[in-house]
Amino acid sequence: MRVLVTGAGGFLGRHVVRALHRRGHEVVALLRPAADIAAIEAVEAVEGVRVARADLRAPAGLAGALDGVHAVVHLAAAVSGDEDAQFAATVIGTERLLEAVAGSDVERFVLASSIAVYDWGSVDARLTEDSPTVQDVDALDRRGGYTVAKLWQERLTRRAAEQQGWELTILRPGFIWAAGREPLAGIGQTLGPLLLVLGPRRPLPITYVENCAERFAQAVDIPAAAGRTLNVIDPDTVSAWRFATEYLRRSRADGRCVPVPYRLGRAIAQLAGLTSRTAFGPGGRLPSILTLEHFEARFKPLDFPSERLRSVFRGPAPLTFAESLDLAYPRRADQR
């Protein structure tokens, strides 16, 4: 099947292109006009890949890229910038892509969303696909640009799937990691040479980039994935503490892990919130780590069951956590 991958030059995209190629698909890799050489080379290194160049925010940029395409893996999104920049790149970009898809032969669409869409504050014990997403407009405002963009991207894509009649799979990965892309934001806070590990015993919702990419590639052609919304989190339970210590040891980064109980961190965030409301009223602003909603979305101790993902894709992730570590930090592995 011919598959268009948006965001193909990105961190996850390069791996998805390779995973699709391994599964026998013909890949059209969409790169932005100013994509760097490394991104282009990474994609072109995969045999048979056709590269198309467009920025999804620009009208009419997609002409030709969808010719003969039967499936789309939509990964393109802003991961930085202010709220408006993220909205333009992620949501308006998706709107333009969906307009182009409307006149095409596309039958399958796989959207990269995120577990950032969940309303973490109201989730009890286990985060699953049935957990509620953020609904309230003001709460969504407080959660910030990334969550706003991902939720609206999901909403738009679901509407288009209904109107246009193709099969949609929404994948919501946890923290996607690789060497140099450690999920530090989900672990805690760096403070000079210290890595404060918030809630050291809680499981981390992580997926190794190759495992995650494989799920996106499978979602294109496994019939059971059609119409599903699935969290992508690797099945091995890895605590925040274990990840942090393995990372520091294997990457030989300077620094020390310091455990900080979740309740202590949460109490500090609550106190900061109370102080802000007392001093400045409801309009007061705080750094994101001291905003309760952000704090919970990053650190709340929950279990992340992966049964549904495994039942749809019929099997565990290709790589265990130990294998992922060995792949991510190879030199260290060689020395052992």
Next chain:
Amino acid sequence: MRAALIGAGRIARHHLACIRALPGVELAAVCDLSPVAAEVTAERSGARRWFTDHRAMLAEVAPDVVHVTAPPHVHYALASDALAAGSHVIVEKPAAADLDDVRRLLELAADSGRHLVENHNYLFNAPVLALRDLLRAGQLGDVVHVEVAMCLDILVEGSPFADRNLPHPALGLPGGAIADFLPHLASLAHVFVASHHTAHAVWRRHGAGPLVADEFRGLVDAEHGTAMLSFSANGRPDLFSVRVSGTRGRATAGLFEPRLVVERLRDVPRPLLPTINGLSEGRTAVGAAVGSLARKFRGGPGGYEGLWLLIERTYAAIAEGADPPVSPADIEAVHHLIADLTINAPEAA
């Protein structure tokens, strides 16, 4: 009063937050070419309806006031449609692409008996208002010279001017990205020295970056004195200040980090004057540093306080049938100055 907004981009957020806070003003509709941008903006701002066609919105909603916050190249068309539909217009800077179009818009507003107010927001930030009060009270004597200086790293990562995938519309203007800031510089100079007689500009490409010009200086001879306007994309750290020199004193208003520093003649023995002025300056600096930190935690309009006040005063003027806070003559004079400063501006190939 019923308000509507066209163009749901970055600056729209600040207009909408202000409209929401104004008593007696209802946000009737928002409009954007992107359906999802219009829908999201309506949901988040509490607008009753959303549109993707501004003419349909004007016809169906008949708003009292239309905020034009779309990209600059469509300001003229949107503002003239809104005026023709009988609405007052608050338009983002620049009101139009060139002086002729600005004049046409002002004529249209006059003919239809509606206000056209261009966003000269920095005139209404607290330090500039305080500076204007000082002058009015005679504390600085008569104005001799004003310097408006901006240093801004506009190519910093994440800046819309640095986006190589989707070039910023201002890059195509004479002067490139700097042209986007000229209405701020020109309106601040104009408010202190009034209409210009002559203006000379130096445009320079100092760095190796993609901008057609990254340094700008404008020297102006005007009715009440001289003015120096400058923009630097290379100078660090960031700065935005207005310094007014008068016959009895000098005052510098900081806009990024709000403060007003005053040095003036006082009724003290002459040898003590530098000490008294120095102590006063130190006290202002400490107060401003603390205030600046508090502002980051306070929320609210922040650096857009001037925009909020400008919008509030515009609505009040409409309600009372009074003159708007930015007059047609101000808008014409500011764009006349910009036109003269950009005569020799370099353009993108």
